Amino acid sequence: MSGGAATVNGATAAAAASGGSAANGAAPAPATIFMEPTNEVVVQFQNISCWVPQLDMGKKGLPEPLKGLVAPKPALQAKADMRQVLFNISGECEPGTMLALMGPSGGGKTTLLSILGGRAPKQTRQEGQVLFNGHKLTKRIKRQIGFVLQDDLLYATLSVHETLFFAAMLRLPKHKTKAEKLERVDSVIKALGLEKCRDTIIGDHLRRGVSGGERKRVSVGHELLINPAILLLDEPTSGLDSSAARKLLMLLRELASSGRAIITTIHQPSSFLYSQLDTVLLLSQGHPIYYGKGGEAAAWFQQLGVPCPFGVNIADWILDLASGEVVGKQKTGEDMRLHLVACSEQFLQQEPAGYAGGAVDVPALTAGEPTVAVVTADGSAMGHRDGAHGGALVKRKGGLAHVDIEQGLSNGPSPHGSKGDLLDRSATTLAAERAGASRWGASYWTQFYTLFVRAVRVRRFETLSQQDLIQFIIVGAICGMIWWQVGQDKTLYGAQNARGLLFFEGLFLAFRCLFQSLFVFPQEHKMMLKERSSGMYRLSAFYLARTASDIPSDLSIPSLFIAIIYLMGGLRHGGYFFLNWLTVLLTTLVAQSFGLLLGATVMNAKTAQTIAAVIMLTFMLVGGFYVTNIPVWIGWIKWLSFLTYTFSLLMKIEYKGQSFWDCSLGDDKNFNPSDPWNYVASGQCAPVDDLNKEFHTSIDINSVPWEAAVLIGFLVAGRIAVYIALRKKTQR
Numbered sequence: 004m005s006g007g008a009a010t011v012n013g014a015t016a017a018a019a020a021s022g023g024s025a026a027n028g029a030a031p032a033p034a035t036i037f038m039e040p041t042n043e044v045v046v047q048f049q050n051i052s053c054w055v056p057q058l059d060m061g062k063k064g065l066p067e068p069l070k071g072l073v074a075p076k077p078a079l080q081a082k083a084d085m086r087q088v089l090f091n092i093s094g095e096c097e098p099g100t101m102l103a104l105m106g107p108s109g110g111g112k113t114t115l116l117s118i119l120g121g122r123a124p125k126q127t128r129q130e131g132q133v134l135f136n137g138h139k140l141t142k143r144i145k146r147q148i149g150f151v152l153q154d155d156l157l158y159a160t161l162s163v164h165e166t167l168f169f170a171a172m173l174r175l176p177k178h179k180t181k182a183e184k185l186e187r188v189d190s191v192i193k194a195l196g197l198e199k200c201r202d203t204i205i206g207d208h209l210r211r212g213v214s215g216g217e218r219k220r221v222s223v224g225h226e227l228l229i230n231p232a233i234l235l236l237d238e239p240t241s242g243l244d245s246s247a248a249r250k251l252l253m254l255l256r257e258l259a260s261s262g263r264a265i266i267t268t269i270h271q272p273s274s275f276l277y278s279q280l281d282t283v284l285l286l287s288q289g290h291p292i293y294y295g296k297g298g299e300a301a302a303w304f305q306q307l308g309v310p311c312p313f314g315v316n317i318a319d320w321i322l323d324l325a326s327g328e329v330v331g332k333q334k335t336g337e338d339m340r341l342h343l344v345a346c347s348e349q350f351l352q353q354e355p356a357g358y359a360g361g362a363v364d365v366p367a368l369t370a371g372e373p374t375v376a377v378v379t380a381d382g383s384a385m386g387h388r389d390g391a392h393g394g395a396l397v398k399r400k401g402g403l404a405h406v407d408i409e410q411g412l413s414n415g416p417s418p419h420g421s422k423g424d425l426l427d428r429s430a431t432t433l434a435a436e437r438a439g440a441s442r443w444g445a446s447y448w449t450q451f452y453t454l455f456v457r458a459v460r461v462r463r464f465e466t467l468s469q470q471d472l473i474q475f476i477i478v479g480a481i482c483g484m485i486w487w488q489v490g491q492d493k494t495l496y497g498a499q500n501a502r503g504l505l506f507f508e509g510l511f512l513a514f515r516c517l518f519q520s521l522f523v524f525p526q527e528h529k530m531m532l533k534e535r536s537s538g539m540y541r542l543s544a545f546y547l548a549r550t551a552s553d554i555p556s557d558l559s560i561p562s563l564f565i566a567i568i569y570l571m572g573g574l575r576h577g578g579y580f581f582l583n584w585l586t587v588l589l590t591t592l593v594a595q596s597f598g599l600l601l602g603a604t605v606m607n608a609k610t611a612q613t614i615a616a617v618i619m620l621t622f623m624l625v626g627g628f629y630v631t632n633i634p635v636w637i638g639w640i641k642w643l644s645f646l647t648y649t650f651s652l653l654m655k656i657e658y659k660g661q662s663f664w665d666c667s668l669g670d671d672k673n674f675n676p677s678d679p680w681n682y683v684a685s686g687q688c689a690p691v692d693d694l695n696k697e698f699h700t701s702i703d704i705n706s707v708p709w710e711a712a713v714l715i716g717f718l719v720a721g722r723i724a725v726y727i728a729l730r731k732k733t734q735r
């Protein structure tokens with residue numbers, strides 16, 4: 004089936020996409036990617052049913068005032084308790100054709116599309132099978148599927164070229180050189196007519212970028228880079244004006260004509276858009292009510308007694324029928340809708356091979372007066388059969404192209420060969436691919452490097468770093484003034500004061516880092532899911548690149564803060580500064596691991612913040628500065644607090660081997676550390692024998708600094724835990 008695109012060649016489609024006009028006589032740009040050979044894949048789906056979770060408010064036993072506070076969450080439910088949203092849907096899409104999933108909002112189009120693309124959400128349950136040239140979906144086949152989501156998930160701060168370039172670097176095979184990948188990006192930009200906005204950022208509500216139509220074309224281009232055999236699109240025309248929608252459909256039409264199987268959901272197509280569709284699967288509340296050529300829908304519904312009124316767009320009419328908005332003389336719209344569902348279900352029951360079967364007696368409506376459909380309690384309906392008109396329509400001549408998956412092609416020949424041929428040919432291709440192709444496009448190093456550069460570029464407009472810098476300088480200066488040269492005061496009083504500075508130094512940076520890192524993965528979650536579903540990169544490469552890209556700012560600004568308070572606070576001179584610096588930076592990395600872990604575990608920044616506040620306040624209290632005698636039964640918590648080890652280590656660095664004087668009996672303000680014995684002799688001061696005792700702490704300041712090993716252990720374990728959490732959250 005070549006579809007309605009016969010009049011549109013690659014050049015005109017490119018011109019249409021670019022807004023140019025072959026019709027105007029301008030020389031169209033050569034759109035090579037449209038003509039590219041691709042694997043030809045027959046997509047078949049049979050008896051697809053799907054159940055989604057009901058919302059379990061999970062708050063039955065709560066006191067009344069608390070009920071509103073508990074967010075509803077999908078419960079883990081048995082299938083019987085779930086809501087069925089798709090009912091035995093079958094169909095197929097051959098290479099070179101475009102199948103449109105139509106239906107009113109909530110009809111199940113997106114759900115069906117995501118099942119076809121192997122991207123159904125984890126919490127849903129499905130039955131039935133989806134086959135690609137007779138094979139079940141594998142990761143390698145999945146890499147040949149381009150999936151364009153309804154919401155274009157693109158980085159707002161990257162330009163069109165950068166977006167496609169990074170995708171090309173990750174998705175194209177490693178044997179291709181960078182120059183070849185760049186060439187590919189350029190040809191996609193050209194073919195999609197994106198030259199004008201090549202260097203414009205994608206944009207978002209804060210920063211203006213490309214137009215909606217251009218944005219959608221970038222999303223399509225993102226998938227075209229890999230020359231997909233199958234292209235799935237969810238509402239590609241939503242939010243576009245009629246001209247942009249028309250250009251996009253022409254583009255898809257052309258992509259199909261070079262052998263791709265294109266399946267798209269579409270909400271309310273104009274009559275022109277509708278005419279571009281080869282096959283239409285119309286869903287009504289998860290039930291198929293029409294499956295066949297777009298052009299034959301009018302005849303089908305006419306036979307069922309609901310002809311499309313003169314002058315009404317057939318697409319609007321069938322949507323009204325599917326929504327239950329067409330009312331009969333004595334029947335409600337819902338009765339009418341149920342009748343159409345019943346006709347379709349009964350028909351498929353009699354002829355499981357679909358509408359391509361022979362004469363089938365369809366329960367029909369008499370003209371102008373719908374027959375009542377008998378609806379059973381579970382929503383399935385059996386049409387009342389008067390048989391007056393039924394047989395005629397369904398003596399198909401191959402128009403309604405449902406085919407039997409087991410028996411091969413039964414309808415008109417495809418320009419790309421018979422379906423039997425395709426199944427054989429493509430089975431061989433896919434087998435060869437299985438043997439030869441790598442699961443990943445780029446090598447590990449390329450993945451890491453590309454993701455690293457991308458992560459840096461994505462945040463290039465962030466002013467946060469500047470604000471951070473100012474904040475750290477101001478807080479550092481305030482601390483410096485409050486604790487001015489406290490480290491040089493060798494009295495017990497000075498040592499006590501410096502302890503406060505040491506604790507605050509670790510605490511402030513740990514708090515900052517932890518709270519900042521909570522947002523990293525929740526913000527990236529959707530993008531990760533999308534990109535991982537396309538097999539763009541290894542999770543570990545993403546994880547390492549994303550965290551590594553933060554390191555320069557995570558370490559440089561805190562280093563400045565440490566330097567300010569160290570110098571102003573007059574802490575111990577010499578190489579001790581570096582030990583202090585290393586300890587605090589290690590602490591910030593540990594805190595960051597905690598933050599990343601929390602964020603990755605709950606994938607909700609708000610919830611993560613609440614949990615983090617409780618954890619950090621607890622860690623702070625038991626960290627060794629505020630409370631030294633914690634009741635035994637709760638004392639173990641201090642060993643979980645990384646601040647305990649940081650504080651202990653900082654104290655060792657600052658105090659180990661230093662002499663201090665207890666001048667509490669005399670005038671310690673005038674104590675001169677360079678001549679302490681003078682004060683001792685005058686009875687105003689006494690040497691401190693055991694600083695540990697004075698601090699009332701269990702920390703032995705003179706012992707080896709084993710805490711460093713614990714902090715490193717926390718860091719390593721934390722990073723591994725983050726990876727595991729991420730893996731769990733991005734699994735499908």
Ligand SMILES: Nc1ncnc2c1ncn2[C@@H]1O[C@H](COP(=O)(O)OP(=O)(O)OP(=O)(O)O)[C@@H](O)[C@H]1O
Pocket residue numbers: 055056057088106107108109110111112113114115124126127270
């Ligand atoms: N993960 C889910 N959890 C709960 N309900 C779901 C889930 N996924 C889909 N549903 C429900 O399934 C039904 C079909 O949803 P779907 O998104 O497939 O409809 P649609 O036809 O694509 O609608 P629209 O045109 O508005 O995008 C809806 O009632 C929706 O609420």
